Amino acid sequence: MDAGFETVAPTYSDIEAPKSVAFDMNLADMIADSTVRSWFTLNNGSISLNTADSGWNDPISTAIIVPSQDGRLVDDGIERNDSYRGTYFGAEGDFVCTADGYKIERKDAGDTPCMLASGTWTFTPADGATVMVPDQDWLAFGVWVTAPDDEVNGVHRVGVFHESMDNMPVADSLTGKASYEGSTAGVYVDRNRSDDMDKTGLFTARAMLEADFGNNSTPGTLTGMIDNFKDDQGRFLGEDTAADPNDPVKGGDSDWSVVLNAGTITANTGLPPATSVAQRMVCRGMPAVGAPSSTGQETG
Amino acid sequence: MTPMEHPTDVTGEFSTYSGVVQDSTFRGVVGSFGARLQED
Numbered sequence: 001m002d003a004g005f006e007t008v009a010p011t012y013s014d015i016e017a018p019k020s021v022a023f024d025m026n027l028a029d030m031i032a033d034s035t036v037r038s039w040f041t042l043n044n045g046s047i048s049l050n051t052a053d054s055g056w057n058d059p060i061s062t063a064i065i066v067p068s069q070d071g072r073l074v075d076d077g078i079e080r081n082d083s084y085r086g087t088y089f090g091a092e093g094d095f096v097c098t099a100d101g102y103k104i105e106r107k108d109a110g111d112t113p114c115m116l117a118s119g120t121w122t123f124t125p126a127d128g129a130t131v132m133v134p135d136q137d138w139l140a141f142g143v144w145v146t147a148p149d150d151e152v153n154g155v156h157r158v159g160v161f162h163e164s165m166d167n168m169p170v171a172d173s174l175t176g177k178a179s180y181e182g183s184t185a186g187v188y189v190d191r192n193r194s195d196d197m198d199k200t201g202l203f204t205a206r207a208m209l210e211a212d213f214g215n216n217s218t219p220g221t222l223t224g225m226i227d228n229f230k231d232d233q234g235r236f237l238g239e240d241t242a243a244d245p246n247d248p249v250k251g252g253d254s255d256w257s258v259v260l261n262a263g264t265i266t267a268n269t270g271l272p273p274a275t276s277v278a279q280r281m282v283c284r285g286m287p288a289v290g291a292p293s294s295t296g297q298e299t300g
Numbered sequence: 301m302t303p304m305e306h307p308t309d310v311t312g313e314f315s316t317y318s319g320v321v322q323d324s325t326f327r328g329v330v331g332s333f334g335a336r337l338q339e340d
Contacts, residue, residue: 137309139311161313162311162332163311176306178337179337179338180309180336181336181338184314184332184333185331186332187329187331189327189328191327226331260314
């Protein structure tokens with residue numbers, strides 16, 4: 001049995017802390033996601049908020065906080081142009097009702113914040129109002145490894161994960177080529193070595209990708225290579241002999257590299273699922289490739 | 301067409317190994333990556 005697992009999950013990310021940004025005409029241009037951008041696009045200094053169909057799970061409604069008035073709940077009888085000071089995504093400003101008969105409701109008895117429960121309102125940020133804007137261009141990836149108590153007979157489990165800010169344009173509009181470079185992280189198992197010393201552990205490496213976005217009649221492709229494999233001490237991986245060193249700078253064929261076979265770029269999503277690209281590959285400096293693995297790989 | 305009109309980043313995963321899963325002959329790598337657009 002696998003009782004008593006120990007799991008490690010090194011994660012690499014370049015995400016930066018949210019920044020405080022002035023709530024002005026320039027704010028929307030900083031937002032990558034088109035839907036979120038619309039939440040912060042000012043028109044004549046204000047944003048129109050249609051709360052007629054929203055609920056407590058709506059991102060706009062939950063971002064609106066209108067303190068109860070003098071401890072009392074303002075729930076109906078609101079008239080056109082009535083104004084209430086509150087916050088919108090943390091930015092202070094004024095909510096103004098655009099017609100008679102709208103409501104401000106409280107979610108639960110005892111809650112101070114209220115919701116603009118119906119109708120169309122405008123929000124005008126106050127002078128000096130700011131919004132905390134998350135990093136709009138980040139990558140994150142990593143690997144997890146679960147080791148059993150019984151290192152000999154137990155089952156090790158390995159999985160990978162990757163995520164990034166979703167800001168891809170529509171692929172139909174893309175042509176030409178582009179190259180990408182970045183880092184990788186994962187797990188290696190190196191057996192059947194000439195020195196009979198089995199090795200296993202975490203690695204980092206370099207990823208280089210080439211995208212050809214094709215044209216209206218030809219789908220694009222994504223190819224690439226992973227190389228410069230190093231262990232967690234920064235040492236190059238692979239057999240290392242005087243005649244055939246594993247240091248890629250010194251030449252030779254012992255340094256590990258993985259060549260990704262071409263994957264087709266789909267028209268709607270912009271790029272193919274990375275797994276479909278990565279699982280078809282050839283490699284150099286390592287034995288021939290076996291069957292592809294999948295997330296949640298188990299090894300003896 | 302300028303490079304900035306392309307996706308600015310690509311993430312994914314890759315794996316390669318020899319031998320059979322769940323026996324002692326496993327050898328290879330499993331990993332994930334994140335790569336950014338290179339502007340020429």
